[in-house]
Amino acid sequence: KQIILLPGDGIGKEIMESAKYVLNTVASEFGHRFTFHSHAIGGDAIDQYGTPLPDDTINACEQADAILLGAVGGKKWEALPGNIRPEQGLLGIRKKLGLFANLRPIQGFAPLLHASPLKEEVVNGSDILIIRELTGGLYFGKPSERIKNGKAVVDTLYYERSEMERIVEKAFESARLRRKHLTSVDKANVLESSRLWREVVNEKSKEYPDVTVEHMLVDAGAMKLITAPTQFDVIVTENLFGDILSDEASVLTGSLGMLPSASIRSDGVGLYEPVHGSAPDIAGKGIANPLGMILSAALMLRHSLQMEEEANEIEEAVRACLEQGYHTADLSVKNGKQVGTKEMTEAVVENIT
Amino acid sequence: KQIILLPGDGIGKEIMESAKYVLNTVASEFGHRFTFHSHAIGGDAIDQYGTPLPDDTINACEQADAILLGAVGGKKWEALPGNIRPEQGLLGIRKKLGLFANLRPIQGFAPLLHASPLKEEVVNGSDILIIRELTGGLYFGKPSERIKNGKAVVDTLYYERSEMERIVEKAFESARLRRKHLTSVDKANVLESSRLWREVVNEKSKEYPDVTVEHMLVDAGAMKLITAPTQFDVIVTENLFGDILSDEASVLTGSLGMLPSASIRSDGVGLYEPVHGSAPDIAGKGIANPLGMILSAALMLRHSLQMEEEANEIEEAVRACLEQGYHTADLSVKNGKQVGTKEMTEAVVENIT
Ligand SMILES: CC(C)[C@H](C(=O)O)[C@@H](O)C(=O)O
Numbered sequence: 200k201q202i203i204l205l206p207g208d209g210i211g212k213e214i215m216e217s218a219k220y221v222l223n224t225v226a227s228e229f230g231h232r233f234t235f236h237s238h239a240i241g242g243d244a245i246d247q248y249g250t251p252l253p254d255d256t257i258n259a260c261e262q263a264d265a266i267l268l269g270a271v272g273g274k275k276w277e278a279l280p281g282n283i284r285p286e287q288g289l290l291g292i293r294k295k296l297g298l299f300a301n302l303r304p305i306q307g308f309a310p311l312l313h314a315s316p317l318k319e320e321v322v323n324g325s326d327i328l329i330i331r332e333l334t335g336g337l338y339f340g341k342p343s344e345r346i347k348n349g350k351a352v353v354d355t356l357y358y359e360r361s362e363m364e365r366i367v368e369k370a371f372e373s374a375r376l377r378r379k380h381l382t383s384v385d386k387a388n389v390l391e392s393s394r395l396w397r398e399v400v401n402e403k404s405k406e407y408p409d410v411t412v413e414h415m416l417v418d419a420g421a422m423k424l425i426t427a428p429t430q431f432d433v434i435v436t437e438n439l440f441g442d443i444l445s446d447e448a449s450v451l452t453g454s455l456g457m458l459p460s461a462s463i464r465s466d467g468v469g470l471y472e473p474v475h476g477s478a479p480d481i482a483g484k485g486i487a488n489p490l491g492m493i494l495s496a497a498l499m500l501r502h503s504l505q506m507e508e509e510a511n512e513i514e515e516a517v518r519a520c521l522e523q524g525y526h527t528a529d530l531s532v533k534n535g536k537q538v539g540t541k542e543m544t545e546a547v548v549e550n551i552t
Numbered sequence: 553k554q555i556i557l558l559p560g561d562g563i564g565k566e567i568m569e570s571a572k573y574v575l576n577t578v579a580s581e582f583g584h585r586f587t588f589h590s591h592a593i594g595g596d597a598i599d600q601y602g603t604p605l606p607d608d609t610i611n612a613c614e615q616a617d618a619i620l621l622g623a624v625g626g627k628k629w630e631a632l633p634g635n636i637r638p639e640q641g642l643l644g645i646r647k648k649l650g651l652f653a654n655l656r657p658i659q660g661f662a663p664l665l666h667a668s669p670l671k672e673e674v675v676n677g678s679d680i681l682i683i684r685e686l687t688g689g690l691y692f693g694k695p696s697e698r699i700k701n702g703k704a705v706v707d708t709l710y711y712e713r714s715e716m717e718r719i720v721e722k723a724f725e726s727a728r729l730r731r732k733h734l735t736s737v738d739k740a741n742v743l744e745s746s747r748l749w750r751e752v753v754n755e756k757s758k759e760y761p762d763v764t765v766e767h768m769l770v771d772a773g774a775m776k777l778i779t780a781p782t783q784f785d786v787i788v789t790e791n792l793f794g795d796i797l798s799d800e801a802s803v804l805t806g807s808l809g810m811l812p813s814a815s816i817r818s819d820g821v822g823l824y825e826p827v828h829g830s831a832p833d834i835a836g837k838g839i840a841n842p843l844g845m846i847l848s849a850a851l852m853l854r855h856s857l858q859m860e861e862e863a864n865e866i867e868e869a870v871r872a873c874l875e876q877g878y879h880t881a882d883l884s885v886k887n888g889k890q891v892g893t894k895e896m897t898e899a900v901v902e903n904i905t
């Protein structure tokens with residue numbers, strides 16, 4: 200299987216090494232063969248090629264079975280004009296490859312839950328899958344420009360009905376594999392696009408009579424994620440609402456550094472990246488937490504390579520490590536043992552083999 | 553002083569009575585005269601006149617010094633078409649009167665803080681003022697319609713530079729009266745409107761060298777409100793981001809029912825309403841919490857009628873009530889005394905006189 204690695208910026212390179220090591224371990228255990236090719240993206244690509252998304256990277260990704268991404272961005276490139284900023288690499292690859300479904304599973308880890316900003320009785324037991332539409336809406340709608348001689352500005356929230364249909368379908372399918380409860384988040388009391396979204400959800404719901412559907416306004420959703428996170432199963436929403444709510448949800452369990460994400464399309468090709476950023480302040484120090492990246496590799500095995508058992512093996516190894524007390528500097532485990540990136544990765548590998 | 557009352561739907565009528573009683577008490581203590589006139593809005597107006605915002609209501613509000621609003625909306629009107637839904641009354645009056653600045657102070661009350669979903673050490677001491685732009689952006693931009701024979705849909709995020717300037721100015725002025733820290737929230741890595749917003753903030757900041765400015769992406773803001781709410785002072789943002797973040801922030805202190813809001817324009821005319829909704833399930837039972845409405849009346853005295861001392865008097869009376877243990881059914885106070893709407897209002901009045 201062809202896997203493209205896009206380490207990107209900051210700690211991206213270090214944690215990508217960890218993911219590769221873990222994947223190779225799984226490969227030899229299960230008798231698979233993965234080939235890895237690295238390409239530039241983000242600030243790293245700007246430094247090397249003057250653009251955040253070189254053609255060579257796009258071409259490689261277009262041939263791949265799956266893509267692993269470390270992280271992009273950093274202070275270094277912040278002053279650059281909008282179109283050659285590191286994030287454009289990320290937005291570009293999502294759009295070019297048509298990776299319309301962003302899956303963000305949020306689940307607590309018992310040894311880490313004490314670090315949650317929420318009370319334990321509020322957060323305990325929460326297990327949410329946020330499905331965010333990733334290639335439409337305000338992120339890509341045109342016009343997006345200054346008008347009236349710079350005296351005004353416009354951005355455009357544009358969706359095709361078919362873009363809504365495919366993401367909503369994905370959400371129903373996912374809910375069916377879980378607790379069969381789907382919360383669709385919109386702002387139907389204000390936006391026409393949300394009213395169409397709601398229609399599409401109601402229409403599709405007829406094909407999934409076993410899934411319970413609830414509509415929720417985005418402002419109410421932002422509240423309920425905090426007051427009653429355990430009441431969610433699958434959440435589906437458009438691009439920008441998904442950006443805000445999934446980041447909000449990512450801090451609930453107290454371990455942002457553990458969270459993986461998948462950005463996929465219908466044929467199963469996908470890009471997998473940890474939710475955390477490039478953390479330039481700790482880059483190169485060997486202390487970065489590789490678990491979000493490793494769990495992203497597990498998601499890749501599950502969603503792009505149909506290797507459910509292998510994915511589970513990695514996820515269980517990560518849980519086992521934490522229970523054995525291993526943690527990186529960003530986490531705290533009671534009576535635990537703080538280790539660096541390499542030791543943490545070794546610990547995962549040992550729990551696999 | 554001419555005050556227009558818009559009780560609206562659900563518990564709106566009951567809590568409006570409470571606000572009136574408290575205002576009359578303050579008036580007689582300080583020697584003021586308030587005249588009150590009630591008008592219909594929301595579902596109530598739909599039932600009576602077939603429209604959520606009758607001309608008569610608009611005319612009355614246009615003559616007023618200030619407006620108090622109870623709440624609008626309810627299941628009863630949810631199936632109606634978009635343009636005659638109760639919320640249209642609220643959106644309409646904001647736009648017609650040009651109430652561009654929505655102020656949402658979020659502050660905890662010591663006897664209620666134990667009900668917060670956040671750990672006490674996380675939420676304790678938080679005191680945030682969210683300033684939301686209220687008459688622009690995606691809420692009012694055109695086109696907002698189905699296109700391509702219903703196969704696609706568009707909403708428009710439109711802002712004039714001058715609309716940004718006036719709200720940003722308001723935010724700097726407010727920060728100056730507080731802890732002099734302003735967080736401007738946008739999505740400048742994606743939206744052109746956010747890039748203009750950031751420019752406007754940076755430009756205005758030169759006139760307020762005593763105020764520290766921080767730019768934050770909306771997704772990061774949604775996280776930080778939960779992980780470190782005490783690090784915010786004043787937050788300023790555009791309409792939709794403000795809708796989401798202010799509702800998110802409203803549940804942090806565990807007492808949504810206590811929160812007031814103000815929607816004002818430059819000449820001081822304003823509309824004041826509690827943050828909570830119309831709660832149709834408990835309407836007419838005499839158990840609704842009137843404190844959010846009463847504290848909204850206090851904001852009215854401060855921002856529209858230049859009665860700072862009188863506003864403080866009400867706010868202190870509310871705090872005193874809670875310390876004496878009085879609370880409504882939606883709140884819990886240790887060793888407290890649960891009372892209904894009327895008794896709660898009496899308790900506030902007693903603490904004033
Ligand atoms: C970097 C940024 C453009 C991106 C987004 O908003 O989609 C990020 O926040 C994310 O969620 O992956």
Ligand SMILES: CC(C)[C@H](C(=O)O)[C@@H](O)C(=O)O
Pocket residue numbers: 388389418639642643795
């Ligand atoms: C009712 C709705 C249109 C309104 C809004 O989104 O502005 C409400 O949520 C609010 O925040 O006052």
